[in-house]
Amino acid sequence: MGRKVLPQYGDVDPVTGLYSKTAFLSILSDQFQDSLQPFPRAILSMEFDDLSRFNESFGYEIDDLLLQKLAARLRTCLRNELFAKAGTYRFAIATDYHEEKRLKRLAETIVTALREPFNIEGTMFYITVTIGIAVVTESVVSAKMLLKHAESAMKQLQKDGTNHIGFFTPTDEKHLMTELKLLKDIPGAIDRGEFYLLYQPQFYADKGCYAGAEVLIRWQHPQFGEISPERFIPLAEKSGMIVPLTVFILIETAKMFKKLDTVGMRHFTLSVNVPASVLLEQSFLETVAFVQQMYGLPKGRVIFEIMEETIPENMDGFVTLLKRLKEMGMGIAIDDFGTGHTSLHYLMRFPADVLKVDRSFVRNIHTDKKLFLLFRAINDMAKALHMKIVAEGVEERKEAEIIKSFGGIVVQGYYYSKPIDADALFALVQQACKGDL
Amino acid sequence: MNAKRILIVDDVNFNIEFETKLIKNLMVGYKINVHIDEAGSVEEAMKMIDENDAYDAMIVDMNLPDGSGVDIAKKARAKSEETRLAALTIYPNEYEAERPYFDLFLKKPIMMDAFNQNFIRLLQL
Structure with a gap:
């Protein structure tokens, strides 16, 4: 997919070794307008529910270990997707999948992979995740906008509290435009x-x-x-x-x-x-x-x-x-x-x-x-x-x-x-x- | 005691009152007497400039119902090179072409700290 090597973008999350949000967007922006290499076709934004509570209860060291293990397990679900840490407890995945079925399957694989608890120094951590998915459409003009759509879908799911996986829809788009x-x-x-x-x-x-x-x-x-x-x-x-x-x-x-x-x-x-x-x-x-x-x-x-x-x-x-x-x-x-x-x-x-x-x-x-x-x-x-x-x-x-x-x-x-x-x-x-x- | 004459041009009463009180409150600390005139439109501002001695400073809202703040600035400048001019706008970035006509651009909505600091710069105190 012609992705450039890490050092050119500098910005890496020190805990997980993943790209930072800035680097993620910078890489995607380079490729976004390229008609020969249409990438990404979709972004998945995911956030782990209640993870900040663990931080409060167990401290930063456990928090860091957990994030490292989370990143490692998420990686096992991916092929060659671009994977980044896009916030304190938020990850983003850019993929060339664009069919709803395949994207949903990818998200479900992630949800399933996280069902098994994480053992950190003898303590078992049960993690749930919310995943918002946005697919490139004609109205999406930048990688930043695509990520925003995915995050917006994710936040909506968190607000509703019923589903863990959801797509950014035209209604969401209208809502987002109104907010802006x-x-x-x-x-x-x-x-x-x-x-x-x-x-x-x-x-x-x-x-x-x-x-x-x-x-x-x-x-x-x-x-x-x-x-x-x-x-x-x-x-x-x-x-x-x-x-x-x-x-x-x-x-x-x-x-x-x-x-x-x-x-x-x-x-x-x-x-x-x-x-x-x-x-x-x-x-x-x-x-x-x-x-x-x-x-x-x-x-x-x-x-x-x-x-x-x-x-x-x-x-x-x-x-x-x-x-x-x-x-x-x-x-x-x-x-x-x-x-x-x-x-x-x-x-x-x-x-x-x-x-x-x-x-x-x-x-x-x-x-x-x-x-x-x-x-x-x-x-x-x-x-x-x-x-x-x-x-x-x-x-x-x-x-x-x-x-x-x-x-x-x-x-x-x-x-x-x-x-x-x-x-x-x-x-x-x-x-x-x-x-x- | 030192004295300054100020003209505030704005079509929103809330702003005129707020700016007037901020200036009066601020100038107490500098032991400066202020006399503040108000105008609610370009037309009124032009009239005030015509009928009065040159002002020490003016704060001009850029979104007036009957014309451009630049016309007010030009007229004030023609009357006296000494008058210090500030433009007040929500979108300072949209007024690049108008910058030469003013000494300062102030941002709306008015924030007390920033307004006070900029007003002192405007009066060169």
């Missing part, structure tokens, strides 16, 4: 006024009044319509746009406080979602201080919500940062509590004011005894640690009644209100709490 378009459009969307805020009211059950609201960002795209935050927030994080987007939300929130004061909602709180990655930006504290000073963020009424699963494992620097924010008068909430990895030990050190209990502990609390007991335990713990509880996702009257019976809990969810716009929020003035909770 959205990625390109995010930077200008603030300017074009496509982002707007909604507010999810929070109800203080004991007093029967609205205590505050969670600020939600929405994107009305001119071509694709409403894009869900679950879709565009990861894209914003990927493209570095999450920082300006968060600053936009903070500024709009500051402006909202002025309007709330004007209509007489002077105790109303607003909670803003801030990804841990943004908090850890070097200039974040400075930015908050700037918005506070120049736009006005009233002390005691802004709450930064940090999703539990994004809290870094190494908390020292993070805790210091949160303490500084608290000194500035900002409140801290742990969002989606109960779904991430916050251990009780962390919770004791974490300077949070609010625990937002995930909806999965709230839904059906009136029928599920275990949930009820779990919620009660969380409530007792939060009280002992002087944290307030916000229960998310309350949708039924019976759920609301049970939660209310615990006392001192703030609730949000469709039973009380769906997310509403600014005007509808101002209309809650008569039902807004009149003092601090």
Whole structure:
């Protein structure tokens, strides 16, 4: 196939001795446009499920040995395919097979070969793999694009969690094109006024009044319509746009406080979602201080919500940062509590004011005894640690009644209100709490 | 106290307000008084340049509804060689031909750190 020798491309993975992703793409790019040597015809992208867990549990040395053995076993499944390590736990294979049947058979051979466990220094490791396959079509113009298609198919399989082998399809292609378009459009969307805020009211059950609201960002795209935050927030994080987007939300929130004061909602709180990655930006504290000073963020009424699963494992620097924010008068909430990895030990050190209990502990609390007991335990713990509880996702009257019976809990969810716009929020003035909770 | 006169040209209010506050906040540290004028279009900017003494610096959005930021830059330059000019755009790479008309290109969306550093360069402080 006229492949060039290794040293010309330099880049080799030191652990497995395989080509790196850069070398892999460089070799393929040379051959991609060559009509006499049509290679590759397809790429298989594979990732080993949960391998990072082994690293955490057993350390790098075992990890390296396992990767070496994996590479060696994979090689036994191949003829003369180009084989590379394309990521920490990701491999890529370029082949001149292009019939779906043969490609599938190759992938199945790999899956079968990995069924037998790996014996590393007496410990047996059971490995499963997900393989995405992309075949060259007329619209594929580069090796990089072909690899991206294979990886995209693989990620889709990982998301679905049902099959281990799958092909990149025209639907995937459309999806990928949309993602790329959205990625390109995010930077200008603030300017074009496509982002707007909604507010999810929070109800203080004991007093029967609205205590505050969670600020939600929405994107009305001119071509694709409403894009869900679950879709565009990861894209914003990927493209570095999450920082300006968060600053936009903070500024709009500051402006909202002025309007709330004007209509007489002077105790109303607003909670803003801030990804841990943004908090850890070097200039974040400075930015908050700037918005506070120049736009006005009233002390005691802004709450930064940090999703539990994004809290870094190494908390020292993070805790210091949160303490500084608290000194500035900002409140801290742990969002989606109960779904991430916050251990009780962390919770004791974490300077949070609010625990937002995930909806999965709230839904059906009136029928599920275990949930009820779990919620009660969380409530007792939060009280002992002087944290307030916000229960998310309350949708039924019976759920609301049970939660209310615990006392001192703030609730949000469709039973009380769906997310509403600014005007509808101002209309809650008569039902807004009149003092601090 | 030193004083500077600045013109911000942008059709998005959020940006004008953000830039104004960033500049005012930044200049406190330099003990510089700033007077900031605003224009929302090429036409308004032209009028401001005509009717006022030459500005010390201008920040011009490149995506204005009624024309090109380059026309504003040309007019400002014709009035005074001293005016420092910055273009503001999401896509700085798409404006290679316009580079000679400006002292600096600033990237949108505005990031506080980068904006502050570049504004200091613009004023040559």
